Amino acid sequence: MIPLTSLLVNTENPRYEMVSSQQEAIRLMIEDQKDKLAKLAEDILNNGLNPSDLIMVTPYEKNESQFVVLEGNRRIVALKLLNNPSLILEKHKSLYRKFKQLSEIFIKNPIVEIPCIIFSDEKESYKWIKLKHTGENDGIGTVSWDAQQKARFEERMEGKAKYSLQVIEFLKNQNNVEEDIKKRLKEVPLSSLQRLLSDPDVRGAIGIEIENGKVVTNLEPNEVIKPLKRIINDLLREDFTVKQIYYKDDRLNYIESFTKNDIPNKTKTLKQKWELISSPPFDKIKDEKVTVKQKSKPISTKRKTLIPKSCIIPISSPRVNNIYRELKDLDLDNFCNAGAVLFRVFIELSVDAFIEKYKLPINVDNDKLYKKVQVVSEYLEKNGLLDKNKLKGIRTSVSNPNSIMSINSFHSFVHNRFFAPIANDLKLAWDNIEPFIITLWNQI
Incomplete structure (x- = not known):
């Protein structure tokens, strides 16, 4: 001393x-x-x-x-x-x-x-x-920690588990992730991965949530892996830079570039949410007879657009895809009339595309929308692509004469100068039919 x-x-x-x-x-x-x-x-x-x-x-x-x-x-x-x-x-x-x-x-x-x-x-x-x-x-000297090693230290010693590290550990432990990807996981820039995972719209698109600092999902593991593998492969590319995902719009544009194979099928869900860093035995969850009580997810009308930014749908038809993109950008508070008409067009063209793809017994040119939806819904349910609960939204919307998607309402939007759509009603309508539309385009 x-x-x-x-x-x-x-x-x-x-x-x-x-x-x-x-x-x-x-x-x-x-x-x-x-x-x-x-x-x-x-x-x-x-x-x-x-x-x-x-x-x-x-x-x-x-x-x-x-x-x-x-x-x-x-x-x-x-x-x-x-x-x-x-x-x-x-x-x-x-x-x-x-x-x-x-x-x-x-x-x-x-x-x-x-x-x-x-x-x-x-x-x-x-x-x-x-x-x-x-x-x-x-x-001989002090060997420095890389970003992932620092994150592990913070997690173990300080209880700080970064979203990015949780995803890395999850992928390491999955049998259906290729070994060449696993070997390169240590090279993934954690800061860029964390930037993506911190964006709620990105999380919504890839099917994960954050609860008490933990990355959770109710999707089957294989569905979660699909978008995460795409993100990891992109971050490991030499020509990929943080500038491509730095700002909010950049990240949304990046997610929009995902193909059908990169997007999770959000109809393949488990009975309860699970943490990526402590995966439960999924076969037991599927066979479980006890009903797990879950809080209902509130329908969001705070967004400005009809279709949420986090909703990613791979649409093969160029024109329908353009309409879809416009509905994700159009501010309903300022352009509610345009949004209502375009919404209706988008639904009908989506249903028509599915009918033509699978040659369903109905005339896309002459039959009314509610009949088309009825035929398509029956096909989806019969083939196990959507259950009746997830089909309820679209069936109710088109069959109810007072619904904003009924033919009566659509004619009123176009011809009745005293009948105006309400932005929140349009958003609620989309939230109710979103599983139906996603499933259509995933199958086309």
Whole structure:
């Protein structure tokens, strides 16, 4: 233990050119480090000095009671400034004020003596100082953690589980993820993956949610894997940069580029949500006879557009796809009439495309929409593509003469100048039929 007053700042600190006095050495450190010194001082006040990283010193040849600091000069300067803020020159007013405030706390419980390790021969310290400051040195020095290793430490020691790391760990443990992808998971830039997963619209598109910091889903594992594999493969591409997903619009455009094989089938759900980092035995969940009570998901009308940004549908017809994109961009508060008519057109063209694809027994040109929907719904239910609960929304919408999607309402939108659509009603209608429309285009 050596008194702070007996420790001399190194005038030959490798960080800087040599100087001739203590005062110059301290001022040079202040010029270079500025606010970093204040943050270091504050950390020392809060946590003390790092006990695993002792100050290295050697006896001062001109005075046996003093010691020159070989390693730890920043910490010693921070302590000296806490003890005497007036060492800071007038031109650094902001830094002086910070240290003045910190000093008032410091003097109430000052650090008077510093734990040090003494090297009688300065040369003996060189090996250890060099190893500390010159990198890994082929494994002899400190091997730095990469982003994923840092995230694991935070998760295990501090309880902070990043969404990105949860996804990485999930993919590592999945048998149907290719080995070449698993081997490269450690190369995935966590910051970019975290940026995507932090966007609620992206999460909605790929079928995951965040609950209490955990990534959860009610989809079958294979369906979750599809979009995650696409994202991982893209992030590993050499030509893929963070600029492509930096802003909200960029991320939405990126998700829109997903193909049918990249998008989860959201009709393949389990009875309850599960965490990606602690996958349950799914076969047991499927066979479970106990009904799991879930909170009903509130229908959102806060969005401005008819179709939520998070809803991604791979539409093979160029014209219908353009209508779909317009309905995701059109502000219903300002263009409700246009949205209502376009909505109706989008539904009918989607149903017609399915009928033509599977050659269903109905005339797309002459039969009414409710009859077309009836035929398509029966086909979907019969072939196990949608159950009756998820078909209820579309069946009710087209069969009810007062529904905004009935032929009566549609004619009123077009011909009756006193009959106007309501934006929230249109959004609610979309939420009710979304599973139906998604299933159609997934099968076309």
